[in-house]
Amino acid sequence: MGGRKMDMSSTSLYIIVFTLIFHLVVAKSPDSTLYRPKRSYDVRHRSKENSPDNALKHANDRPGIFATDNSTVILAQIGGTATLPCVVRKFNTGVISWIRKDDHRLLTVGLTTYSSDGRLLVEHVRHLQNWGLLIKHVQPSDAGIYECQISTHPPTSIFVILKVTEAVAEILGAPDLHIRAGSTLRLVCSLKHSTEPPSYVFWYHERHMINYDAGVLVLDDRSSSVLLLHETDKSHNGNYTCSPSNAVPASINVHVLNATAEEKPAAMQHANTSTSSSTCIVFNFSVPVSLTVLVLQSAWER
Numbered sequence: 405m406g407g408r409k410m411d412m413s414s415t416s417l418y419i420i421v422f423t424l425i426f427h428l429v430v431a432k433s434p435d436s437t438l439y440r441p442k443r444s445y446d447v448r449h450r451s452k453e454n455s456p457d458n459a460l461k462h463a464n465d466r467p468g469i470f471a472t473d474n475s476t477v478i479l480a481q482i483g484g485t486a487t488l489p490c491v492v493r494k495f496n497t498g499v500i501s502w503i504r505k506d507d508h509r510l511l512t513v514g515l516t517t518y519s520s521d522g523r524l525l526v527e528h529v530r531h532l533q534n535w536g537l538l539i540k541h542v543q544p545s546d547a548g549i550y551e552c553q554i555s556t557h558p559p560t561s562i563f564v565i566l567k568v569t570e571a572v573a574e575i576l577g578a579p580d581l582h583i584r585a586g587s588t589l590r591l592v593c594s595l596k597h598s599t600e601p602p603s604y605v606f607w608y609h610e611r612h613m614i615n616y617d618a619g620v621l622v623l624d625d626r627s628s629s630v631l632l633l634h635e636t637d638k639s640h641n642g643n644y645t646c647s648p649s650n651a652v653p654a655s656i657n658v659h660v661l662n663a664t665a666e667e668k669p670a671a672m673q674h675a676n677t678s679t680s681s682s683t684c685i686v687f688n689f690s691v692p693v694s695l696t697v698l699v700l701q702s703a704w705e706r
């Protein structure tokens with residue numbers, strides 16, 4: 405009786421453990437659907453709107469000349485590149501023109517750019533019937549409605565709406581951060597409203613660029629940059645600026661307090677909470693996996 409009960413509970417233990425491992429392994433894989441929601445809002449938003457795949461998908465469920473949705477909205481950041489999609493269905497052989505709706509300015513006809521603005525270019529992929537309009541070095545004044553017109557009789561058009569955003573940097577914990585002397589300064593700079601990753605991020609202490617200084621480590625990814633500075637002392641006090649190549653910079657004032665200071669006990673706690681909260685951003689799956697494997701092994705051995 406007792407032995408049977410034991411078997412039941414170990415069986416359910418195995419099921420729980422296997423389920424856990426399965427979830428951890430699946431969650432760890434970068435291709436899995438569980439991983440996907442972690443991508444930033446900006447990236448998801450953009451790929452949904454800009455992706456030619458997305459435009460092509462619509463090709464099968466709606467008849468008409470254009471495969472691109474009418475009134476498609478495209479986001480582009482100042483200084484970035486905007487790609488306004490215009491995919492025409494096969495067997496439509498008319499000439500494609502791009503027109504700016506606000507001032508009725510003719511921008512392109514076929515592959516020829518009529519505008520004197522050297523930033524404009526048609527990105528034609530023949531087998532995809534794509535006649536996207538590329539706008540380089542996007543400016544706020546580029547925002548507006550663009551018309552992609554095909555020379556049918558009468559001409560048929562779709563409209564693409566370009567929205568221009570300004571990417572800005574943001575440092576967690578700004579405007580003031582208090583840390584204990586001897587501890588590690590960890591600053592996280594994230595990008596808001598960006599549609600493209602920066603080509604570099606420079607960090608400044610007061611006026612000096614410190615990316616390559618001794619004791620400094622900078623870790624970048626698509627939408628954030630982390631500055632690590634070990635063994636801080638009073639000389640590390642002051643204004644830190646995160647300056648991405650394509651975004652408005654952000655600053656934070658760092659106050660390094662004596663290890664023994666009675667200076668500001670409340671502020672010291674602030675330093676602790678900010679360190680622990682930023683550490684949580686990177687969740688390490690290796691530990692729980694090895695733990696569950698250990699539990700599993702001991703369960704089998706019983």
Ligand SMILES: *[C@@H]1O[C@H](CO)[C@@H](O)[C@H](O)[C@H]1NC(C)=O
Nearest residue numbers: 468470474475560561562563
């Ligand atoms: C797209 O929408 C505009 C009005 O917003 C309309 O005039 C035009 O005919 C539409 N184009 C197509 C291909 O349906």
Ligand SMILES: *[C@@H]1O[C@H](CO)[C@@H](O)[C@H](O)[C@H]1NC(C)=O
Nearest residue numbers: 579610643644645655656657
């Ligand atoms: C820090 O420095 C930057 C540039 O040097 C300046 O624009 C910013 O106002 C300063 N921030 C503070 C909080 O002093």
Ligand SMILES: *[C@@H]1O[C@H](CO)[C@@H](O)[C@H](O)[C@H]1NC(C)=O
Nearest residue numbers: 638661662663664665666667
């Ligand atoms: C803080 O450190 C500085 C030099 O490192 C020292 O002169 C000062 O007395 C210290 N203050 C406190 C409150 O310990």
Ligand SMILES: *[C@@H]1O[C@H](CO)[C@@H](O)[C@H](O)[C@H]1NC(C)=O
Nearest residue numbers: 584587672673675676677679
């Ligand atoms: C702050 O962190 C230090 C070491 O990192 C620790 O010794 C101290 O107990 C922490 N204080 C609080 C209030 O958590």
Ligand SMILES: *[C@@H]1O[C@H](CO)[C@@H](O)[C@H](O)[C@H]1NC(C)=O
Nearest residue numbers: 686687688689690691692694
């Ligand atoms: C995760 O933790 C393991 C040890 O527990 C370590 O070897 C590994 O480098 C860590 N991975 C990351 C991404 O921090």
